[in-house]
Amino acid sequence: MSNRRIFSALGDLFTTFGRAIAASRAVEAGGKPRADDLRKLGMDPAVFDRIGRF
Template sequence: MSKTQQLSKIGNFFRAFGSAVAVAEATRLGHQPVASDLRALGIDPVQFKSIYRR
């Protein structure tokens, strides 16, 4: 594996982690997370909106 590929994997990990944190925080505050963050995590934004929250 080349150094560029290693750095790319590390970057992808941090982007996914950042999306997870952003989605968790928005959900905690009762807001709709940004669609791009949901897609980065493999979650369909339309389906996410239909989840019932108390």
């Protein structure tokens, strides 16, 4: 595996982790996560909107 691929994989990992943190902070603050963050994390924003509080 070349260095470029290793750094690219690490960059993708950090980007995904950052999106997860941003989404969780938005939910904890009582807000709605950005639709792009949800899509990149594999969630459908329309379905996420239908999730109620329990």
